[in-house]
Amino acid sequence: MDVVLEISDAYVFDNVYAKLFPVPEKVTTLLKTNIASLEFLSDLSKNLSLPYIPVKPYEYTVIPAPEAAYLTTVPRTNIFRQSLSLFLLTWFFGIILYYLFASLSYFLIFDKRTMNHPKYLKNQIRMEMQQAMSAMPFMSALTVPWFLLECHGYGKLYWHASDHSKAYLFWQYPLFIAFTDFSIYLIHRGLHHPLVYKHLHKPHHKWIVPTPFASHAFHPVDGYLQSLPYHWFGFIFPLHKLSYLILFSFINIWTILIHDGEYMTSNPLINGAACHTLHHLYFNYNYGQFTTLWDRIGSSYRIPDASLFDHDKKMSKSTWKNQSAEMEKIVKEVEADDDRTYLNENESVEAKKEK
Known part of the structure; x- marks a missing residue:
């Protein structure tokens, strides 16, 4: 189910959680400014991508995490999410x-x-x-x-x-x-x-x-x-x-x-x-x-x-x-x-x- 969840997050849930639980506007601006940086994205993705993905998220995940993945206060690693x-x-x-x-x-x-x-x-x-x-x-x-x-x-x-x-x-x-x-x-x-x-x-x-x-x-x-x-x-x-x-x-x-x-x-x-x-x-x-x-x-x-x-x-x-x-x-x-x-x-x- 990890692969199914990864795909569903990228295509559906990242956007849903970003709309329901968005980060503050100032943080959104900061993230959108730096999100193109692979180094920054890698560091941030470690906190967002599920821990059983045993590789660098921006290179080897099933599909790349969309921008919305970083714009929610409920990250992918949140067990309730x-x-x-x-x-x-x-x-x-x-x-x-x-x-x-x-x-x-x-x-x-x-x-x-x-x-x-x-x-x-x-x-x-x-x-x-x-x-x-x-x-x-x-x-x-x-x-x-x-x-x-x-x-x-x-x-x-x-x-x-x-x-x-x-x-x-x-x-x-x-x-x-x-x-x-x-x-x-x-x-x-x-x-x-x-x-x-x-x-x-x-x-x-x-x-x-x-x-x-x-x-x-x-x-x-x-x-x-x-x-x-x-x-x-x-x-x-x-x-x-x-x-x-x-x-x-x-x-x-x-x-x-x-x-x-x-x-x-x-x-x-x-x-x-x-x-x-x-x-x-x-x-x-x-x-x-x-x-x-x-x-x-x-x-x-x-x-x-x-x-x-x-x-x-x-x-x-x-x-x-x-x-x-x-x-x-x-x-x-x-x-x-x-x-x-x-x-x-x-x-x-x-x-x-x-x-």
């Missing part, structure tokens, strides 16, 4: 990724016949969006301390490829998947403990038949807890900064894909949309994020029925009836009372369209 900027960046890009890829999945992949399922909720997509939007600012705020630590060099993120072998540039990806898959399995299964579930994880299980917009519809603490392994990895294992950004984006996209109801693979190792659909239907199975390995080891794996990979059979009323009957038995064990409001099974498809 860094925290606010990181919070806004996390929140903003979280919303962009969510709406962009969830919308693409909804319009291009998601089978709209799913909305005829007897366990599809009234106004479901609207409620999924509302839950996601209400959770994102809190999840972003909780994430800021991790980004601050990463930015200030306390993790093992690195920029220069020569810092580690070329082979590791490849192996860091499967290592990341393996580590986070195991960690999230433990956290996710823990969130299903009766003492925890009703307080934190139940809001995400409101969606028995999820749409892509359910992907980020969490209680904020639930969503934050399941994101922790992504941060832990960079403090335990080396991780290239560009790879970190790629994996951060991939995680968000993957989360959407496993909620889209399109069962693209029946590979027994991959915990894809079919496995995760069963998790939403039957609660106590398929806790994994990427693979089925830990579910198999933990005796929580449920193999998706072959009928789920048939586009017609998986949408048949007989399939839905069987799913609903089993779900109703399990929901009594997990939640006791089912307080969801379902669409009337006899409503027309047109009446079910979200407004």
Whole structure:
């Protein structure tokens, strides 16, 4: 996130903070008179540029600091400014990724016949969006301390490829998947403990038949807890900064894909949309994020029925009836009372369209 923050400061935040918290006019005149001096700029930049940039700012930063960087009383090194900027960046890009890829999945992949399922909720997509939007600012705020630590060099993120072998540039990806898959399995299964579930994880299980917009519809603490392994990895294992950004984006996209109801693979190792659909239907199975390995080891794996990979059979009323009957038995064990409001099974498809 240090590179993202550096770029954002230069293009956005330097100007914003200079307008909101400007230096006195006399100081502005002095700075503008001397700012062309590289020696003066170098000395001043040491106090403004983030300390993890290990070179002279005016020569090697991602982009040169604009004039506005020196015209604010809240310099780049101010931890409150860094925290606010990181919070806004996390929140903003979280919303962009969510709406962009969830919308693409909804319009291009998601089978709209799913909305005829007897366990599809009234106004479901609207409620999924509302839950996601209400959770994102809190999840972003909780994430800021991790980004601050990463930015200030306390993790093992690195920029220069020569810092580690070329082979590791490849192996860091499967290592990341393996580590986070195991960690999230433990956290996710823990969130299903009766003492925890009703307080934190139940809001995400409101969606028995999820749409892509359910992907980020969490209680904020639930969503934050399941994101922790992504941060832990960079403090335990080396991780290239560009790879970190790629994996951060991939995680968000993957989360959407496993909620889209399109069962693209029946590979027994991959915990894809079919496995995760069963998790939403039957609660106590398929806790994994990427693979089925830990579910198999933990005796929580449920193999998706072959009928789920048939586009017609998986949408048949007989399939839905069987799913609903089993779900109703399990929901009594997990939640006791089912307080969801379902669409009337006899409503027309047109009446079910979200407004």
